[in-house]
Amino acid sequence: MTTPTWDRDGTVYIPDFGIGVTAVPASGKPIRVDVDRSALGTAAQVKYLAVGPDGVRMAAVLSAGTSDVLALGSLAPTQTGTSIVGLRRIDRGLAAVRDIAWLGPSSLLILGTDSTGGNLITVNVAKDRNSTRLNSSH
Numbered sequence: 001m002t003t004p005t006w007d008r009d010g011t012v013y014i015p016d017f018g019i020g021v022t023a024v025p026a027s028g029k030p031i032r033v034d035v036d037r038s039a040l041g042t043a044a045q046v047k048y049l050a051v052g053p054d055g056v057r058m059a060a061v062l063s064a065g066t067s068d069v070l071a072l073g074s075l076a077p078t079q080t081g082t083s084i085v086g087l088r089r090i091d092r093g094l095a096a097v098r099d100i101a102w103l104g105p106s107s108l109l110i111l112g113t114d115s116t117g118g119n120l121i122t123v124n125v126a127k128d129r130n131s132t133r134l135n136s137s138h
Helices: none
Strands: 012-016 020-024 031-035 045-051 057-063 068-077 082-090 099-104 107-111 120-127 132-137
Touching: 012 045, 020 045, 045 099, 057 082, 057 099
Parallel strands: 031 082
Antiparallel strands: 012 020, 020 031, 045 057, 057 068, 068 082, 099 107, 107 120, 120 132
């Protein structure tokens, strides 16, 4: 199990690599969270999660064992709980992510290794009208 993350309603999301994602709402009854990976073209497992400051966006690191994929999606309510949908790859050539966190409303901080050898990577996520610009720096 890795570090949990929580939304503004107090629901805790726990990524358990190899098992899946579990949400524990304020009611205390754990529920499985569906993660839609279809747009990513991978069956990789969720390794880390971070709920955005807006309580809607979800940053996720998925891993198939040899490399990590950083993706950004949204929390969506369902009849049985919550799903993570709309995951889009933020391709940074990540090899060994050890943690992620939101640095601000439009910035992610990644502790890990990328293709340039960076260890502490900042990814800026800025929204346009119709698209999302993904810019990164070290």
